Amino acid sequence: MRSTDLSELAAFDAVARHRSFRKASEERGVTASAISHAVTNLESRVGIRLLNRTTRSVSLTDAGAMLLSQLSPAFGDIGSALDALNQYRDTPFGKVRINAPNSIAPFVFGPVMGALVLQNPKLELEIVATDRLVDIVDEGFDAGIRLGESLREGMTAVRIKPRLRFAVVGSPAYFETHAVPKTPADLQGHSCVRNIYPSGAAYAWSFSHFDKSIDFEPTGPISLDDHELMVEVALAGVALSYVWEGRAKPYIENGRLIQCLASWCPPEDWLYLYYPTRRHISASLRAVISALRV
Known part of the structure; x- marks a missing residue:
């Protein structure tokens, strides 16, 4: 097989796995147009359409799916063989x-x-x-x-x-009008940032103390997936935030944030x-x- 054939197959493999010419180009370290050209050449050479393309999506044809199922193990074996060379370096x-x-x-x-x-x-x-x-x-x-x-x-x-742990933090200004919570149950009366994944799904604030574990579902006007922004909300005195302790540590040390429920926040896995x-x-x-x- 010519080296050009192999590069075209590798381009197709990357596009098929990512369902994206842009992501395939990032993986391969070339332009998206070069990836598109390689796949078009491959399709012309084999005489079969392998990918369905629209301005918004990429999908596999039946022929493309069959080819990918054969290529993926082969490229895996090639990658493993190349990886094996590293033992000599x-x-x-x-x-x-x-x-x-x-x-x-x-x-x-x-x-x-x-x-x-x-x-x-x-x-x-x-x-x-x-x-x-x-x-x-x-x-x-x-x-x-x-x-x-x-x-x-x-x-x-x-x-x-390192081994990380969470911290519940709020500003001194916030605690001028709200009592500092002593147990997770005390959070019911507080405005709290809702922690979410990039998908939008929320996750609970998890606490444990000796053999007792509690998952608290926060309520509040703000939902965030970024801990830096959560710290900013806490600094603004808008709500309490549940963040990695390391993110808040400088502000805890200089007094701009107050950490609470520390005994309920043991180190994570x-x-x-x-x-x-x-x-x-x-x-x-x-x-x-x-x-x-x-």
Whole structure:
């Protein structure tokens, strides 16, 4: 097979997985027009339409779905073979692409990122921080970070630093007209920011004290998926916010925010870096794991 044929197949594989020419171009590191040209060439050469395209969406034809089902394992095997070469390279080299939740990424990478790059000058670190649920294999990541060790089959998890916990915070001005809550039940009389996922689904404020656990469903005029904005709302005295303690810590220390219910907010589950078990770990990913692991 000619190298041009392989590049066209790789372009089709990326578009088919992402259902997007833009995302495929980002993964492949080329322009969207180059991806489109490669797929068009492939379709012309095989004489069959593989993708249905509109201005808003991309979908697979039956022929395209069949081809993708055959290509994905083949490209997986090629990737595994290339990964295997890394065992012969001791020095971290090349790109490591990692997905991490936006609300957690600063705490994980902030303390280590500078030293990691300075100590490994041939390492290229690419971190995509988003709270959207991501399939790291489909979206071309080498590894991902998440809370808890529960992973789908075929993944390896490594416990990493730090261990985080939530904090309930409000401003001194807010507490001039509201009593400081002593238990989660006291939150019923307070205006509270509703925490939501990027999908819009809300999640509860979770508390535990010894053997007692409580999930509180907050009510209030504001719903947010960004912890920085939650801190800003608390600073403005509008409502109480439930955020990662590290986000609020500078303001707690300088007195602009008051932390409450601390004894009800124990550390969360450990954070884990996870990656496909079948892949050989590159020297670059090993360097990242070494910097992050507990």
